[in-house]
Amino acid sequence: MTIDVRTRHAVHYSQSERMTSAELRENFVIEDLFVAGTLQAVYTHYDRMLVAGVTPTQTSLGIGSELAKLVGADYLLERRELGLINIGGSGRVIADGRAYALQPMDGFYLGMGTKEILFESDNPAAPAKFYINSAPAHATFPSRIISSADAIENNLGDSATSNKRKLYQYLHPKVLPTCQLLMGLTRLETGSVWNTMPAHLHDRRMEAYLYFEIPENAFVVHLMGRPAVTNHLIIRNEQAVLSPPWSIHCGAGTGAYAFIWSMAGDNQSFTDMDMVDMKSLK
Numbered sequence: 343m344t345i346d347v348r349t350r351h352a353v354h355y356s357q358s359e360r361m362t363s364a365e366l367r368e369n370f371v372i373e374d375l376f377v378a379g380t381l382q383a384v385y386t387h388y389d390r391m392l393v394a395g396v397t398p399t400q401t402s403l404g405i406g407s408e409l410a411k412l413v414g415a416d417y418l419l420e421r422r423e424l425g426l427i428n429i430g431g432s433g434r435v436i437a438d439g440r441a442y443a444l445q446p447m448d449g450f451y452l453g454m455g456t457k458e459i460l461f462e463s464d465n466p467a468a469p470a471k472f473y474i475n476s477a478p479a480h481a482t483f484p485s486r487i488i489s490s491a492d493a494i495e496n497n498l499g500d501s502a503t504s505n506k507r508k509l510y511q512y513l514h515p516k517v518l519p520t521c522q523l524l525m526g527l528t529r530l531e532t533g534s535v536w537n538t539m540p541a542h543l544h545d546r547r548m549e550a551y552l553y554f555e556i557p558e559n560a561f562v563v564h565l566m567g568r569p570a571v572t573n574h575l576i577i578r579n580e581q582a583v584l585s586p587p588w589s590i591h592c593g594a595g596t597g598a599y600a601f602i603w604s605m606a607g608d609n610q611s612f613t614d615m616d617m618v619d620m621k622s623l624k
């Protein structure tokens with residue numbers, strides 16, 4: 343199958359707090375997003391966010407009728423917008439006949455109304471890996487590349503607390519208008535391992551994390567749950583985590599790593615976070 347589509351239902355914390363590790367993974371971890379020559383899609387009921395990984399090799403891969411059917415439209419972006427960041431080799435997106443070349447770590451926004459979408463890699467041996475998020479939209483904003491240089495750089499954390507990191511805002515109101523989607527990339531500095539510490543909540547926006555640049559034997563311990571009832575998820579390279587509105591989302595790696603965070607929901611204010619008192623974590 344070159345296109346695989348799965349659905350994830352929204353989960354109440356009273357259920358997740360009783361789950362085994364395997365059940366938590368089935369509901370909150372996406373293990374195989376980047377499978378050579380395929381499009382892997384997960385339709386979540388958190389703000390109807392669609393999370394997908396596209397890894398084109400010899401031939402192009404397109405967003406076709408399976409995803410249109412999934413959202414009950416003539417084509418996926420009939421009433422949706424799409425954002426992506428390329429975490430693989432160079433490649434391109436062809437949108438309604440127009441080609442957009444994307445280097446590693448380049449981002450891309452496709453506005454509502456785009457009908458035909460194809461993905462290609464320059465070199466099948468080092469394929470592009472397009473990490474995609476799509477959310478419902480109400481207006482058409484211009485499609486455009488957000489190069490890694492266009493993203494807004496923020497310096498966060500401190501090496502003394504092992505959380506020194508650079509956070510790049512790609513899909514952000516200061517960079518370009520979108521309906522819902524916010525998207526960016528955070529990279530830990532060597533020797534730092536903690537992301538999003540101290541942790542926060544934002545009940546009005548869901549969030550997804552795609553962890554990458556994790557060496558083979560390394561991993562990230564991602565923390566989820568209500569602050570007083572946390573669970574952990576062991577995350578390997580290029581696995582994603584769905585973060586429900588009621589959940590903290592932070593983690594520590596066995597070394598440095600990077601991740602793409604993205605959000606959809608009621609506002610686009612990146613700084614709208616309810617900080618959690620770290621003394622309350624259990």
Ligand SMILES: O=C[C@H](O)[C@@H](O)CC(=O)C(=O)O
Nearest residue numbers: 507509528537538539591603
């Ligand atoms: O709501 C914002 C998100 O949780 C992330 O952007 C946080 C993050 O990447 C970090 O602190 O490193």
Ligand SMILES: [Zn+2]
Nearest residue numbers: 542544549591
């Ligand atoms: Zn957050």
